[in-house]
Amino acid sequence: MDREFTSTLLENAVTSLSRLPGVGRKTALRLALHLLRRDEADAVGLGEALIAMRKGIRYCRVCHNISEDEVCDICASPLRDSSSVCVVENVRDVMSIERTGQFAGLYHVLGGLISPVDGIGPDSLEIASLLERVAAGGVKELILALSATVEGDTTNFYIYRRVGELGADVKVTQLARGVSVGNEIEYTDEITLGRSLLNRTPFSDVL
Amino acid sequence: MDREFTSTLLENAVTSLSRLPGVGRKTALRLALHLLRRDEADAVGLGEALIAMRKGIRYCRVCHNISEDEVCDICASPLRDSSSVCVVENVRDVMSIERTGQFAGLYHVLGGLISPVDGIGPDSLEIASLLERVAAGGVKELILALSATVEGDTTNFYIYRRVGELGADVKVTQLARGVSVGNEIEYTDEITLGRSLLNRTPFSDVL
Secondary structure: OOOOOOOHHHHHHHHHHOOOOOOOHHHHHHHHHHHHHOOHHHHHHHHHHHHHHHHHOEEOOOOOOEEOOOOOHHHHOOOOEEEEEEEEOOHHHHHHHHHHOOOOEEEEEOOOOOEHHHOEOHHHOOHHHHHHHHHOOOOOEEEEOOOOOHHHHHHHHHHHHHHHHHOOOOEEEEOOOOOOOOOOHHHOOHHHHHHHHHOOOOHHHHO | OOOOOOOHHHHHHHHHHOOOOOOOHHHHHHHHHHHHHOOHHHHHHHHHHHHHHHHHOEEOOOOOOEEOOOOOHHHHOOOOEEEEEEEEOOHHHHHHHHHHOOOOEEEEEOOOOOEHHHOEOHHHOOHHHHHHHHHOOOOOEEEEOOOOOHHHHHHHHHHHHHHHHHOOOOEEEEOOOOOOOOOOHHHOOHHHHHHHHHOOOOHHHHO
């Protein structure tokens, strides 16, 4: 036998599975054999769910969040406040913020962060469409909810400057940074601790 | 929003993916979003490969290895020695032994090992069909290639006894056990070391 597998069907499935991130050839084989042992409906259901997802999902024309229609449920909802737009890196961040239940505005998914090292400039991201949304009017606050990293800070600053150039009456804010809830001072890194000292809040604001 | 995802298609895909072993809900979401970013052909290809595999693969009527036909390629091959049958726990073990290139006989996949603790008795395994194969004649050697564990030893012993009861002229052997190739004596566990001392081989056999 000069083939790794006795079945081409198995080999194809293993090859496709091993293209997933974090899945090597051994894991792919384990997954494939697991699917073979399960009810046919389960395994076929997985295949069909993946096909339906890939064929049915597109990106919202307005905010670039995933959507099944041209405009996503959030952008289309009359219950959301369209004057407040939260700028996030990716679709997962939309889900994270939705789970907090603290935001009732709309989103704008950039699709990444500016990172010259990785060759990602502003043109690779959905920044032009964000500026168009702001220029069109109606947006009163832009909340920059990007990661507290060098790339996040660079992107924040770039958007802040570009929005300023528009001359629109938009308040640009960013997520509060400081000691995470539940963290002990002793184990908080010194940069975070230093900044949260500088940006200390009047206690009366917390009450 | 009282839903975790903004898309039912995404939710279905994540739910199906998270039923895979070792894949939690977070990993499933990461995989799904990865598939969304990739070419449609890649993601749809994975789905189709899984469906084709699950629908097209069955188990060989003779040896219970995976197969695309009623009898697998190995059992059907005129180049393999049908007088030698290697008994293994599962399909992966068939692949492991095939990769050694040291075996030209046929296989018999038990589908597990006897494990009273897990409620797996001889009747849950393909032992009856193994005894039928032996009773039908033509098998001269049965190689027990099961794991060197309590369950493997129990299964080895059970098969050895049952084959003996058949009164057939069959040699029953098991894989050699001893110090693994490349292992240092210092780091070899004492049970293996003790047994390999007891079962020492004449040096002339090795030459």
